[in-house]
Amino acid sequence: MTKKKDIVKLLLQGREVRPCKERGFGKAWANIAVCKYWGKRNEELNIPVTSSLSISLNGHGTETTVTPCSGNDEVSLAGRPIAPASQFGRGVAGFLNMFRPDANTFYRVETTNTIATAAGLASSASGFAALAMAVNDLYDWKLSGRELSIFARLGSGSACRSIFDGFVEWNAGASADGMDSFAEPLSVEWPDLRIGLVRVSTVPKTVSSRTAMKRTRRTSSLYEAWPVKVAHDMMLLKDAIGTGNFELFGQVAESNALAMHATMIGAWPPVLYWLPESVAVMRDIWRARDEGLRVYFTMDAGPNLKLLFLAEDEDAVKKYFPGVDVVTPFVKP
Ligand code: DP6
Numbered sequence: 001m002t003k004k005k006d007i008v009k010l011l012l013q014g015r016e017v018r019p020c021k022e023r024g025f026g027k028a029w030a031n032i033a034v035c036k037y038w039g040k041r042n043e044e045l046n047i048p049v050t051s052s053l054s055i056s057l058n059g060h061g062t063e064t065t066v067t068p069c070s071g072n073d074e075v076s077l078a079g080r081p082i083a084p085a086s087q088f089g090r091g092v093a094g095f096l097n098m099f100r101p102d103a104n105t106f107y108r109v110e111t112t113n114t115i116a117t118a119a120g121l122a123s124s125a126s127g128f129a130a131l132a133m134a135v136n137d138l139y140d141w142k143l144s145g146r147e148l149s150i151f152a153r154l155g156s157g158s159a160c161r162s163i164f165d166g167f168v169e170w171n172a173g174a175s176a177d178g179m180d181s182f183a184e185p186l187s188v189e190w191p192d193l194r195i196g197l198v199r200v201s202t203v204p205k206t207v208s209s210r211t212a213m214k215r216t217r218r219t220s221s222l223y224e225a226w227p228v229k230v231a232h233d234m235m236l237l238k239d240a241i242g243t244g245n246f247e248l249f250g251q252v253a254e255s256n257a258l259a260m261h262a263t264m265i266g267a268w269p270p271v272l273y274w275l276p277e278s279v280a281v282m283r284d285i286w287r288a289r290d291e292g293l294r295v296y297f298t299m300d301a302g303p304n305l306k307l308l309f310l311a312e313d314e315d316a317v318k319k320y321f322p323g324v325d326v327v328t329p330f331v332k333p
Contacts, residue, residue: 001044002042002044002045002176002177003044004044004045004098004154005097005098005099006177007045007150007154007177007178007179008098008099008151008154010177010179011143011147011150011151012099012141015139015141016139017099017100017101017139018101018139019068019138019139020138020139020140021137021138021140022067023065023066023067023138024065024066024067024133024134024135024136024137024138024139025063025064025065025133025134025137026063026064026065026066026129026130026131026132026133026134026135026136026137027061027062027063027064027130027133028061028062028125028126028129028130028133028152028159028162028163029056029057029058029059029060029061029126029162029165030056030057030060030061030062030115030123030125030126030162031054031055031056031057031125031126031158031161031162031168032054032055032057032195032298032300032306033052033053033054033158033161033298033300034053034054034055034237034249034252034253034256034298034308035051035052035053035230035233035234035237035252035253035256036052036230036256036257036260036300037050037052037157037158037170038050038213038216038226038260038263038264039213039216039217039223039226040157040213040214040217041172042176042178043214045153045154045177045178046153046154046156046157046160046178047153047172047173047178047181048157048170048172048181049172049217049226049227050172050226050227050230050231051169051170051171051172051230051234052158052161052169052170052230053167053168053169053170053234053237053238054158054161054167054168054170055166055167055168055193055195055329056161056162056164056165056166056168056329057115057195057327057329058165058327058328058329058330058331058332059114059327059332060114060115060126060327061113061114061115061126061129061130061162062111062112062113062114062115062123062126062127062129062130063111063112063114063130064109064110064111064112064127064130064131064133064134065108065109065110065134066107066108066109066131066134066135066137066138067107067108067110067138068105068106068107068108068138069106069107069108070104070106071106072084072106073092073093073096073106073107073108073109074106074107074108074109075088075089075092075093075108075109075111076108076109076110076111077111077112077113078111078112078113079110079112087208091124091128091155091156092109092131094155095128095131095132095154095155096109098154099135109131109134111127111130111131113126113127124155124156124158124159125156125158125159125161125162126159126162127155127156127159128152128155128156128159128162129148129152129159129160129162129163130162131152131155132148132151132152132155132159132163133148133152133163135151136148136151145163145164145184146182146184147182148163149161149163149164149170149182149183149184150178150179150181150182153178153181153182153183157170160181160182160183161183163183164183164184164185165185166185166186166188166189166329166330167185167186167188167189167190167241168183168184168185168186169183169184169185169186169234169238170182170183171183171184186238186241188241188242189330190241190244190329190330191311191330191331192310192311192312193308193310193311193329193330194307194308194309194310194311194313194314194317194326194327194328194329195306195307195308195326195327195329196295196306196307196308196309196317196321196324196325196326196327197304197306197307197324197325197326197327198281198297198304198305198306198307198321198323198324199304199323199325200275200277200278200281200303200304200305201275201277201302201303201304205273205301205302207271207273207301208301209300209301212264212267212271212273212301213264215264215267215268215269215271216263216264216266216267216271218267219267219268220263220264220266220267220268221266222262222263222266223263223266225259225263226259226260226263229256229259230256233252233255233256236248236252237249237252237253240252246294246310247294249296249308250294250295250296250308250309251296253296253298253308254296254297254298254308256298257297257298257299257300261273261274261299273299273301273302273303274299274303275303277303278299278303278304278305281297281305281321282297282305284320284321285297285305285307288317288320293309293313293316293317293320294309294310294313295307295308295309295313295317295320296308296309307321307324311328314326
């Protein structure tokens, strides 16, 4: 079986793992998928079954510095040390192990999130993207966007999309080693597009998205329908983005998210990330839409909702959803 280390060797093509600088720096935005990544054809390398499409959240993400140090890896988040045995600590160590030149090389990884992690935004995508960029900077590898995307994907699938700004498509690819499974930015912008973060709960989820997607792929009879739906949704979304058809865009994004959740509800044991409050917000959205407001939602592996709407409806959306945090993905905050 091809290992992550083998892929990193392929990516580096003879580049050296020897620091050229004192420290490396990387910065990447979080992203929200409007066509989801759900299910892997290769679990070791995070190669997806389907392509996906996301929006990077300009200004909301992660900044990371990597410095070689001695004795042990030291990882910190917002200035606080992270335990090596924690999920975060193990994730970072796993990433560093992909290129660590020998057992005596250690790194200090200092990470700060510039997103409200509390707002229910996943930080692992921007986290691994920023880490990949920081390592690339430290070693002065000058990896291309495509290579960086593959490198970040080895940390977490969705991280491959956080390498780029704006609308980003992650091509599933077909090769066994995943060298054709990388993200690319679309050359379209939608400055009026708004994303509203509706926080329902900040309690950590009991099932990680990694576990849930594995279980869905293995046990859910509904999963068979997923790649067919994604292929159709990708086409419709690109059409909606290209023509600025917001209703089509919102409808397909919402339907795609609900279909993803349906596949996991159909898994065994079932995975249901929704809380009663999530469903209440869904009903509020549907009611608002019935009353003429152009607002749609998407949801990831958690109970929180992300609203999709246009700048002209921002005031009305805020009236319906008073606690909403508004992000402008195409305009610097
Ligand atoms: C529901 O990228 O976190 O957010 O590759 O196992 O690290 P791993 O999974 P991850 O899954 C994200 C799932 C999602 C959908 C999406 O972002 O496309």
